[in-house]
Amino acid sequence: AEMTVGFSQIGSESGWRAAETTLTKQQAEERGIDLKFADAQQKQENQIKALRSFIAQGVDAILLAPVVATGWDEVLQEAKEAEIPVVLLDRTVDAADDLYLTAITSDLVHEGNVAGQWLADTVAGKPCNVVELQGTTGSSPAIDRKKGFEQALESHDNLKIIRSQTGDFTRTKGKEVMESFLKAEDGGKNICALYAHNDDMAVGAIQAIKEAGLKPGTDILVVSIDAVPDIFEAMAAGEANATVELTPNMAGPAFDALDAYRKDGTAPPKWIQTESKLYTQADDPMKVYEEKKGLGY
């Protein structure tokens, strides 16, 4: 009667990821699902291994948060042959869509776009030099969030990305890279806005801006993505301006889809897009902070 679901998680490289894991476990528990969890420690080969051993164990369904888009055909084919439905979380894969049940993801390009749009609206035609903190070089969020942001900026000649460097999605690197941006751009006087591919880097960068004697949020606008609790604290303090939410609750819709599929075979749509909600200082950040605090970020 009960369902056994294998969950192959990328790893635990950030607070957001930890929250996703926590929520997935919570959701599974609420629904009485036996969740087999496998942490791949950032390695695709470990995810493939995990999938294979889920198949060998004969689980009822598999949740996969793929570390990269490519390279899944073979193992997904094996899952299909074993008649195990696979649901993709927070990133889709580059494979025939009959190989998985559905993908529950946000649109990474769209997220970047929302952030860019916000910035364009905010500066309202004034010239503005933007510095960009990229995610880990080569990771798909870094590529797509950059792409989306650039798309949003295309139609605005007043906005210009003057520096773009990777901050590896971490606070430490975000801070270090921002320090060098500030040095390189005339002590920061040249910079009007910061776009960070995730909130952690933004939080680090905010500290760097403060230490350089500038006011983040006013002297330099700060917009980032993810909506982790700490950025709301910063927004409440007026140090960050906007963030785009990437919900860590991908498992809820996934389990819903699986339930429906198992009950009467209703195939869910191939792509269930999560909302990319924009939060600004106007959205009562402290309240959101309190809501999000307990979610394992």
Place this chain on the structure above:
Amino acid sequence: MQSDNPLVLAATGIDKSFPGAKALDQVDFSLRRGEVHALLGENGAGKSTLVKCLTGAYRRNAGRIVLDGVEVDPRDTLEAQNLGIGTVYQEVNLLPNLTVAENLFLGRQPRRFGLVDTREMNRRARVLLAQYDLDIDVAAGLSGYSVAVQQVVAIARAVDLSGKVLILDEPTASLDAHEVAMLFRIVRRLRDRGLGIVFITHFLEQVYEIADRITVLRNGRLVGTQEAAGLSRRDLIAMMLGRELADAADDAHGRAAAGAGEVRFRFRNYGRSGRIRPFDLDVRAGEVVGVAGLLGSGRTETAEILFGAERADSGTAEAGGRRLDLSSPRAAIREKFGFCPEDRKVDGIVGDLSVRENIALALQARRGWARPLGRAEQDRLADHYIKALDIRTTDREKPIRLLSGGNQQKVILARWLATNPDFLILDEPTRGIDVGAHAEIIRLIESLCENGMSLIVISSELEELVAYSSRVIVLRDRAHVAELSGERVTTAAIVEAIAATERAQA
């Protein structure tokens, strides 16, 4: 007879300098076909360096080498090997991690279908070593065998490689009479076959026994080359040292003085299973106890267990009624023990440290890290022993690995003398040490005894043992089998004691 044999090797004007030192200065050396040519000189005279220049292990700075009438310039030892020059370098230079057979045939393993034929290689290795009366498991790792066995393996390899020239750099340093005799048999056979053989040693008897000609180096310069037959021992020593050697070591020794003192160290039923059978031993103040035995008889094991390098698992050790703690070298040193090990490369020198630091090491270790010996104090110690033991080094800051073998040995000795121990264990202390220093060290041992130090000396040189021991313990098969004292301490008696037990065994 060989005097008109054609030259197989002629080196002229060889120059070699190291940073801060000129090791060879315009040295000429020639080797005839079918002769054994002894290359002699004090420690650090440049013998090993000359050899290495000849085999391409070092790049010489100047000079020509003519082999069989053709000028050659071996750039590495492989090229020299291919030219027919086989060499045993000083210190056993074999690979402890390979098997005996692999060491023997490295680079020229027999192959079948392109693959190394291990069985054939082992078979050939056994055949090869049988010529040296060595019946060991050739498929076992070399490191499991004693220095002596390794030495024989090195010799067997070099001999097997040499088509024209065989160079032996102190091959007999760790061998006893039996092996030496065997080596000489082989050397003579090769000589008769027309090989030119270079033989380096500090044992002058061996030189006279086997060498046809003698070349002497001093301070990197050629002193001269002479027929062995026409050169008296006295003159030879004078050539080597550049002065006469006072013959002190020959007769006067402290045997009478010692032996009378109180028993100071008392070992009862002392042993360790698998290493050495339990033995009893008393050592008096101011006494030298010699330890004799064949290779592998357990002499080194005796020394190691006395020093705590191997922990005893039976028996007691006491001094003056007090139990001694000999559970580790550190504990033994705290009891004022000292131990100069046999295998200086592995157990003795700390290669990258300077001569000064190597001398200060044991003393410093005993004082503990928090009480460093001042730099001035270290310098004083180092200078004192460099002078006292005549250690040849450009300065006290030279890394010890750059010293010649004999000089390294002296530094290790100095390390222990500096701790001023009550009980000093010397395992083959004079290995590789030149005649001058040899006499020096024997004198030193005697004066140490006179100052009340107790010594245990292990040596394969029975004459030497007889010269300073008040008692000699004879070992066989890892057990103490006899003890000679007083007037019975003679070479003949020791040989007899070893043989007697052998007979009893058979």
Place this chain on the structure above:
Amino acid sequence: MNPRYFPLAATVAIFLLAYLVCYLQYPNMLSTRVIGNLLTDNAFLGIAAVGMTFVILSGGIDLSVGAVIAFTGVFLAVLLQSTAIHPLAAFGLALVITTAFGALMGAIIHHLQMPPFIVTLAGMFLARGMAFVLSIDSIPIRHPFYATLKGLYYKLPGGGRITLIGGLMLAVFAAGMLIAHRTRFGANVYALGGDIATAQLMGVPVGRTTVAIYALSGFLAGLAGIVFSLYTSAGYSLATVGVELDAIAAVVIGGTLLTGGSGFVAGTLVGLLIQGLIQTYITFDGSLSSWWTKILIGLLLFAFILLQKGLIHISDRRRRAAATVPAAS
């Protein structure tokens, strides 16, 4: 048994024992599927580890393998995407490049007399950097030839498969054993690991051997890259980060001394399987959080090493006790 083989035997024994324990807990672990997966999933790592074994046996280390694997994957993907070249030709080209890359590192190590650690670390940066420059995207490989290659497998009873790449890994191990233990080159590798100065005096061509060792490691890393690209049908510049450490761990767990000169290629296979077993066990368990996963991997690693040490120690004691000579007088 020759005492030289004892560490190897101990490692094998521990592996079998561990497998038994896993089996008792999860009977599924003995299915041919799991065994087949063990080979397929670790194929690229195993191939790279064979190269690493040679490097470590010679007393060196090669930190570049993970990056070289990633580079090879991206290189193949880009090449197959943008040209009409046949994959086999692309494979050949990739192997030439990685072999030359390894040889270059070997040459620098020998001629500039620099520690392998730092040279291959620079090599690691360079290889991954080149992968980034080729493409930061992950590129799928859709060539039909890949599908053909993937279709080659031997079906075991019970649903498991010996795939082409799994088989290739076993073949590489076999070849590695042959080279290490039955060729002159192999003996020279051990000689370098024993003592470079001595090896030189004994006439081992040190320079040539060093270059060849790193070239071999580069070649095998390239081959591992090809296998990895087959395994994932893609090239991705962020792939196989830290694989060098896994390879080193497999080698060292397999009983090879990091100081060089002692160990067996076969040991590496067992080391590899032990790691794979730990991984499989953890997924079978499936109740561990991310952090407990790491902690448990560490502890299991520790337990294996400890067991290995213990077994070897006991055997040493036995051997020594047996060597005690009976009363001689």
Place this chain on the structure above:
Amino acid sequence: MSRFLSLHVLRLLPQVAALAVILLMISFAFPDFFRLEIQNGRLYGSLVDILNRGAPVALLAIGMTVVIATKGIDLSVGAVMAICGAVAAACITSGHSLAVTLLVTLGAGVLCGLWNGVLVAVLDIQPIIATLVLMVAGRGIAQLITEGAILTFNDPGLIFIGSGSLFGLPMPVVIWLAFGIVVALLVRRTALGMLIEALGINRRASTLSGVSTGVLLIAAYMLSGLCAAVAGIIAAADIRGADANNAGLWLELDAILAVVIGGTSLLGGRFSIAASLIGAMIIQAINTGILLSGFPPEFNLIIKAAIIVLILVIQSPRARTVFAWLSRSRGAADGAGQDRADRAGTGQEAK
């Protein structure tokens, strides 16, 4: 004394030269590079950034130098940093005083070192694999403490350690400089340095000479753990939170690289803490230079590789021969050529 000094200067020459070359190269790409100004009572400029951002690697390099001198290696330092950062954050957020927090955290680092040391010295496990255990498990332990999230804190005292300043210098700089000087004095003014070198060059001979090699080994790893703890505190204080996932990630490689650039052989033996610290600054200078240069991040690694190769060439024994030749006009050409073989020879213990 002057001879002593000149020896030390000579020892550091290749590292200093490499650092100078890199700084010059950066200043070509970024002319303002050498500008320093006082801002808010502290020095401000790219050079200060290098000193400041290099603090964790510099601290790790101190311990790593000593460990490598014993012929060991410590792969766990990055994970220990993460553990200690997490411990500090957990401690301070649960209401303990700063002093208690620091004490507990440093204690945790030392404990990690003790574990490594026991594995290496007592159980006789190869250092790389012994420390790999903690490298893998340690990050798990750190995540266990923070539960995978970034554990933020607001204690001004702890934050001061990361971003405060003293004598016009950022605190991390003051700390690593002080720590480096203290450790360097400790090993050079006592006999520790020599005993550690002896142990690293020939452990057996050292044991036979009465050196307590076991204790020294353990102490070396404990020092490394302590250094990692300090680095962990700085890293956490810098971002006002313990990031167990990323703190110290791959820094062990940088630390080892710093030591090797500093000229200490991985085969153990002679070491110089000053040289390792310069090595750490070289690495940070490369990183900062890359950031300042404005190249796209895809090129970061290639630039880094190219510069490391350059340093290799500058420092290779071949080039050192040229240095030696420049510093004293006479000198034999191939003494160094023999060096690798010689070093390798004495570095190995036949076992």
